[in-house]
Every structure is written in C-alpha cells, then in structure tokens.
Amino acid sequence: MNDDEIMDELGPIDYLVIEFPAGKADFSGEMAAQLKRLVERGIVRVLDLLIITKDADGTVDASELHEFDEDQVGELRELGADMAELLSDEDVGHIAAAMEPGTVAAALVFENAWAAPFASAVRHSGGQLVGSGRIPMQAIIAAIEAGDDVAVAEGA
Numbered sequence: 521m522n523d524d525e526i527m528d529e530l531g532p533i534d535y536l537v538i539e540f541p542a543g544k545a546d547f548s549g550e551m552a553a554q555l556k557r558l559v560e561r562g563i564v565r566v567l568d569l570l571i572i573t574k575d576a577d578g579t580v581d582a583s584e585l586h587e588f589d590e591d592q593v594g595e596l597r598e599l600g601a602d603m604a605e606l607l608s609d610e611d612v613g614h615i616a617a618a619m620e621p622g623t624v625a626a627a628l629v630f631e632n633a634w635a636a637p638f639a640s641a642v643r644h645s646g647g648q649l650v651g652s653g654r655i656p657m658q659a660i661i662a663a664i665e666a667g668d669d670v671a672v673a674e675g676a
Contacts, residue, residue, distance in 0.1 A: 529636055530639065535627065535628060537625050540625070542624055551626075563634045564633055567606055567629045572624065572627055574620070576621045582612045
C-alpha cells in the first residue's frame with residue numbers, strides 16, 4: 521500500500537496527555553488493559569505513546585515504551601511495535617511546559633479507527649473536515665447539574 525492509499529484510509533487523529541503525580545502513575549494496570557481492548561476491538565489505533573517525566577527542578581525526560589520493563593508499562597508495551605513515532609522534540613517541549621514539576625505524563629496519539637470508513641467516504645465525496653472539537657466532561661456535568669437546578673426551581 522502506498523502513502524496516498526494509507527492517507528486515504530486514515531480516520532481522525534487525536535491526542536491525549538494524562539498527568540500523574542510522580543510515583544502515582546500505574547501504566548501497567550487498568551489503563552493499559554483498557555487501551556489494549558480498544559485497539560483489539562479496532563476502535564483506536566495507537567500511533568505514538570511517550571512517557572514524559574518532569575522532575576521537581578523542571579528537568580524533562582521523554583521515553584518510548586520499549587525503554588521500560590514490562591512490569592512498568594504492562595500491556596502498553598505490546599502496542600509499541602507498530603507506532604509511527606509522530607511526537608517530536610518540540611511537541612515534548614510543549615507538553616512539558618504544561619506539566620507541573622514532579623509529575624509524569626503519558627502522551628498518546630491515536631487514530632479513531634472506527635471513523636476511518638466514514639472519513640474516507642467524506643474525502644471520496646469531495647468533502648473535507650472544517651471543524652472538530654471535544655466537550656470536556658466537566659462542562660457536560662455542569663450543564664446537566666444546571667438543568668437539574670432549573671427543573672427543581674420550576675417545580676418539576
């Protein structure tokens with residue numbers, strides 16, 4: 521398959537950065553198992569995953585999964601074999617700037633594989649994505665709670 525064919529079949533690409541206090545991250549546990557399940561079900565495809573540490577003095581280190589023992593990253597290590605390694609040193613710098621000192625983060629770039637056939641159909645139809653976004657869970661909870669407050673005030 522050539523590059524054009526691969527690009528044609530890609531779904532939307534997203535990233536997440538998940539931060540933990542140093543010593544509190546459990547990359548080998550339930551988080552790893554859930555991500556592996558999503559991959560196995562074809563819902564997402566992991567394109568890159570870095571573990572980034574920011575020491576109390578601000579020193580930053582980024583590591584690929586293959587640099588860790590299995591007991592440190594568990595099932596995530598299996599996902600590392602097919603990664604495209606998309607995150608650059610500049611990306612790491614931006615992520616580290618947002619991190620608190622004394623923390624560790626997982627930076628995950630993933631394809632929404634479930635959406636790939638739809639995205640390909642859109643492109644074949646001459647369409648293009650002109651906007652996208654994500655509503656933070658906190659905003660949804662606040663909206664639901666505000667709706668509940670209105671319903672209570674109205675006597676519902």
